[in-house]
Amino acid sequence: PTRVIDDHDRTDASAVADLLRLVAAATRPVIVVGAGAAVASPAEREAIAATLSVIGGTSHVPILCTYKARGMVADNDPWCAGVATGATIEAPVLSAADLIIGIGLDPVEFIPAAWPYAAPVVLVGSWAISRDDYAHAEHLGAEVAAEVVGSLVELTASIGSLLQTSQGSWSVGDGQRFRAEALSRLLSATVPSSNGLTPQQVVTIASAAAPRGAIATADAGAHMLVAMPLWEVDGPEQVLNSSGYATMGFALPAAIAAALARPGTPVVCFTGDGGLGIVLGELETLARLGLPVVVVVFNDATLSLIAVKQNAEGHGGEGAVTYGGSDFAVVARGCGLAAERVDTVADYDRAIRAALASGAPTLLDVVVDPSSYPAILNAVRG
Structure with a gap:
């Protein structure tokens, strides 16, 4: 896997290239928004949320939020697919993905469990994830194809630009359909x-x-x-x-x-x-x-x-x-x-x-x- 451990001012060119190549090639990407986006400054958080709204509204990519990031997309947005926990509730949407894009996602937000998804994972964030942190999600580290550390606002915007022009296969409301099905299972339990x-x-x-x-x-x-x-x-x-x-x-x-x-x-x-x-x-x-x-x-x-x-x-x-x-x-x-x-x-x-x-x-x-x-x-x- 291509990974970069870096600070806020530098990114590795090869990791960025890998990230953008994978995003451009994906037809069924799913975004998982994590704590890194939620704890950004109010202005940065607003910019990230605005980009996510454009991505969801134009390419219909389902967007999951970890517990910490809830509200980065509104529950009633058609692209809101519900919560991401590292467990069963989000499994149908992640199983359908051909690329999982973590925006500000930190593995510590997931419960310690095996990572069962075959799709490659790309992570963008304002801090680097260590191997010890990957171990919290057990097998997630093996699936990370690229990790880029830098401005979360700029990286999210770059991903958004690619997704808006790519030939994805998601339809309007797919995210909300996944969320409704997950909540139905929970409410009936x-x-x-x-x-x-x-x-x-x-x-x-x-x-x-x-x-x-x-x-x-x-x-x-x-x-x-x-x-x-x-x-x-x-x-x-x-x-x-x-x-x-x-x-x-x-x-x-x-x-x-x-x-x-x-x-x-x-x-x-x-x-x-x-x-x-x-x-x-x-x-x-x-x-x-x-x-x-x-x-x-x-x-x-x-x-x-x-x-x-x-x-x-x-x-x-x-x-x-x-x-x-x-x-x-x-x-x-x-x-x-x-x-x-x-x-x-x-x-x-x-x-x-x-x-x-x-x-x-x-x-x-x-x-x-x-x-x-x-x-x-x-x-x-x-």
Whole structure:
């Protein structure tokens, strides 16, 4: 493979030539936008997003975004193909590609798993990817045909110019078709139950209730598998998670930070009961600051993602991953927040709409049935 480890001011001519040759020859390229694009300066990010919009609108190339890059293309754009995780949810679109173009993509954004796609990969970014980083995605390194480090704005524009004139075979709406099929599989990954809400319902109801431009934060855990794909976005920085080597306890501090950075913008904090327990004292911080944050607790009294993984491998036991149920609404009221415990769709829909309308810091302790998580994990990660 042709690779260049370089700084922001230099690119290797042979790597650039390989990159442009592969892009020009592709008939079914797919773009994966990563963290490098999302963390660029606002002006650079806007320029990259504008180029992606032109690419999608003219050549109909499906565009995936990693969790960190969600919003670099809007969810309702015809070329938006959904999320890229390094796992199953994006497999149909990447399997159909004859070239995978990573724009600001860092392998650490993917879960550690084998890279199953035959199409060559080209990467452009503002920092170089080391062999150790490739190892995170196991076999991705073997598929990288060219890596170029330089101005992400200029490199994306060069790729866009080629794609607009190449003879691709994608049709209008192919990206959105892939996304709709992936979301359908995720939404149908449920087990009927009368014991609380499904994880999908918690996110879709909140997303429908929130005003345009509202921000969501998602903690590490099983609920992240539904929160990240199902929260609707139309721009960057509208859904935040720790990603990579994911850290529990991220969502509440991130929600507080988001509300401080974007005064007046409603924020929905999706957290599991385990993650909230790690940062429980920050409820007092939220109440004291009076920020417009609605904390939505997926309360199933279980470390659900760990439970699903260890049960599948025959390890652990219920005593290792379950605990006595906590009433987080009582705790939140003790910290000075408005709070309510809900266990039906109707009550949750009413409560979250009221909380968002109030603009006051609020906690909703949502009783969630965890029995759908194995099917959800299969739909997202396989």
